[in-house]
Amino acid sequence: MIGKTPQLWNCRGREIDCEARTQVMGILNATPDSFSDGGKFQGLEKAVERALQMVEEGADIIDIGGESTRPAATPVQPLEEIERTVPIIGKLREQSDVLISIDTQKAEVARAALAAGADIINDVSALGDSAMATVAAESGAGLVLMHMQGSPETMQDNPRYDDVVSNVRNFLEERAALAESKGVFAAQIALDPGIGFGKTDAHNLALLNGIGELAAAGRPVLIGISRKSIFGRLLGREVDERLAGSLAVAVVSVMHGARILRVHDVKESCDAIRLVDTLRLLRSA
Secondary structure: OOOOOOOEEEEOOEEEEOOOOOEEEEEEEOOOOOOOOOOOOOOHHHHHHHHHHHHHHOOOEEEEEOOOOOOOOOOOOHHHHHHHHHHHHHHHHHHOOOEEEEEOOOHHHHHHHHHHOOOEEEEOOOOOOOOHHHHHHHHOOEEEEEOOOOOOOOOOOOOOOOOHHHHHHHHHHHHHHHHHHOOOOHHHEEEEOOOOOOOOHHHHHHHHHOHHHHHOOOOOEEEOOOOOHHHHHHHOOOHHHOHHHHHHHHHHHHHHOOOEEEEOOHHHHHHHHHHHHHHHHHHHO
16 A cells, blocks of 8 residues: 555445545436436436446446435435335346445435445435434445435525534534444445535535545545536536536545545546546655
């Protein structure tokens, strides 16, 4: 290992060194209404084909979600979410040993996904379902805890913070401590500041500049900003024109301390991040 101490993330017994290699998490939305690619990969064969394509392009993790969390999104019942995601997880697991993440707020969905072969729970509610920590503890799954002010229906209704970086950091550490009190090991937990989830553009930019403060606790930090609406407001770009902005922020995020990136454009993101990792590790040697 060159440079810093390994930053290990344990996902059902698989130990991932996020310091040596930034993890690229490819997004697979099995939903009709996600902001960027809703409906594009519905259907089992099409979804698995896209997942395998992202693996070929270099994705370390495939993040599969059956409920949109875009602003004003309508909640989905657990059974429907399971029907959307679990067949994809099972089929993908048959064909690949790639790490699989279930993007859900519901312990019932997470449990079904893990039974089908998932390795990671990506919980945008940070244990909003009180049973989620128990599921993670019993399974040994990697657990991503994300900050969101309010819910998808209300999160963009005038979000306010005293100090967004310290407020988000304190919230996530409190949630991580709660997970540990329920039996989740510290090495299972990664943190996501929730860019765009109950934040203004000023809040988002402050959090991106403050990644180092979030990473100081030694837990892997996940950043998901791929194609988000902030690029529309700051750059005047439509969803399918936001690759350059997404890559620029991905690079800056890694240099500031992020070690997991959740992205739509896997091939381009992997190219950029592998170069950044090379330079980062040389600098710290």
